[in-house]
Amino acid sequence: MKTFSDRLKHARALRSLTQQDLARASGLSQSAVASYENGQRQSSRSVRKLAAALQVNLDWLETGKGSMESLADYSASPAGGAYYLMEPGSGEAPPRALPPWPFTTIARAQYEALAARDKRLLEQMLRSFVEACHAEYADGRGRARKH
Template identity: 40%
Template sequence: MNHFADRLRRARNLRGMSQSALAKACGLSQGAIANYENKTRQTAKGIFQLAEALHVNPAWLAQGIGPMEAADPVDAPHSTYQLSDPAHASQHGLWPFKNISPDVYWSLSRKERNILEDTMASLIRSFREESAQP
């Protein structure tokens, strides 16, 4: 992937996000996202917002430099996500929730997503503790 447009489209698709959901997540317009992906706009003024919303390395997104994965120490204790190619999906699939669409999830703010993730982690711990009791 030699072009910003291709990297943006790939990361967005791997996240299961529509252009509209990405626009909401990063504060840009859906038209701007479409223009980036169609190569109408060659450089993104909102590269850091896009990278944050997609959880990718801004240098990779902008120029193809470095790893695709973001190395954000702020998120490290809260997140174990990895971008994955649908062709190499695990047996659990790419999206674990049948009643919550990726678009809805990714349209939430980072703070709201962190709250959901912390809540899920707490529930999982609780379920594991219950099942370990005799």
């Protein structure tokens, strides 16, 4: 992929996001996302927001260099800690890696693009479902749990 717009479209498609989903997740307008994808707008400060929403490497999105995968994907070291490059004496805390995403058919960015009230509703529905499953397990009539 030679152009920023090609890489942006590719990453958005891989994450199963619409332009509107990406706009919400990045805090941009849908027309701005469309303009970037159509090559009508060149990359700008908004690229950081797009890379974060898509969970891709900023350099890859901007220039095509390096891996597409975000550095957060590689943060765990074999010893269980994490390695970070920081300026000596900066006093900054290392960035926190996102917890593992439990769903295989829903991209994290799709969830992040939801409105706050929809996230609350989804959490309530999921909690009710989990509680009902645990109640069935306790009664001995539930499905066998798989680990």
